[in-house]
Amino acid sequence: DAKTTQPTSMDCAEGRAANLPCNHSTISGNEYVYWYRQIHSQGPQYIIHGLKNNETNEMASLIITEDRKSSTLILPHATLRDTAVYYCIVRVGFQKLVFGTGTRLLVSP
Amino acid sequence: DTEVTQTPKHLVMGMTNKKSLKCEQHMGHRAMYWYKQKAKKPPELMFVYSYEKLSINESVPSRFSPECPNSSLLNLHLHALQPEDSALYLCASSQDQVNTGELFFGEGSRLTVL
Numbered sequence: 001d002a003k004t005t006q007p008t009s010m011d012c013a014e015g016r017a018a019n020l021p022c023n024h025s026t027i028s029g030n031e032y033v034y035w036y037r038q039i040h041s042q043g044p045q046y047i048i049h050g051l052k053n054n055e056t057n058e059m060a061s062l063i064i065t066e067d068r069k070s071s072t073l074i075l076p077h078a079t080l081r082d083t084a085v086y087y088c089i090v091r092v093g094f095q096k097l098v099f100g101t102g103t104r105l106l107v108s109p
Numbered sequence: 110d111t112e113v114t115q116t117p118k119h120l121v122m123g124m125t126n127k128k129s130l131k132c133e134q135h136m137g138h139r140a141m142y143w144y145k146q147k148a149k150k151p152p153e154l155m156f157v158y159s160y161e162k163l164s165i166n167e168s169v170p171s172r173f174s175p176e177c178p179n180s181s182l183l184n185l186h187l188h189a190l191q192p193e194d195s196a197l198y199l200c201a202s203s204q205d206q207v208n209t210g211e212l213f214f215g216e217g218s219r220l221t222v223l
């Protein structure tokens with residue numbers, strides 16, 4: 001099963017772009033990369049997912065390297081409400097999402 | 110309605126008690142999940158139900174007993190728990206088990222075992 005490696009914590013100034021990296025060097029060809037976030041005391045929230053191509057939605061952009069060994073989640077204009085733990089997850093089997101330790105993002109004024 | 114509703118939000122129980130956690134969704138999802146989350150740790154998968162049948166049990170102790178009475182409802186029955194079982198229990202649902210990774214999570218039930 002592919003594992004992910006993320007920095008433990010990151011800081012970002014409000015209004016700036018937050019770029020959260022994730023390494024998944026053992027990912028296999030049919031595994032998707034998912035990003036979720038968990039705001040304190042709430043359930044995790046789906047952000048975005050992708051297989052090979054870059055993806056964008058109303059919340060964020062996902063950039064996946066050509067060799068698929070790493071990816072970056074981009075929050076284009078971070079706000080204080082984006083302070084959360086961000087989980088990069090590689091899909092393991094059918095719907096068996098395994099959460100790693102995540103990155104604690106702190107957005108400051 | 111894009112919500113997963115969990116009750117109760119907080120539960121305190123003794124080690125000899127029997128209690129249940131309840132999860133409900135009305136999105137027509139056919140896969141439902143229980144996760145356990147200890148403080149400052151990531152969620153850990155416990156059980157997966159697909160079309161009301163248990164499809165994944167991550168070697169969870171038998172003092173946790175899941176039940177899926179219908180496609181909208183998921184229960185977790187608790188009996189003879191230990192203090193180390195104190196945690197946030199998260200329920201989630203998805204359209205099905207195969208096609209999508211978009212899990213919708215509830216806010217969780219915070220369990221304290223005395």
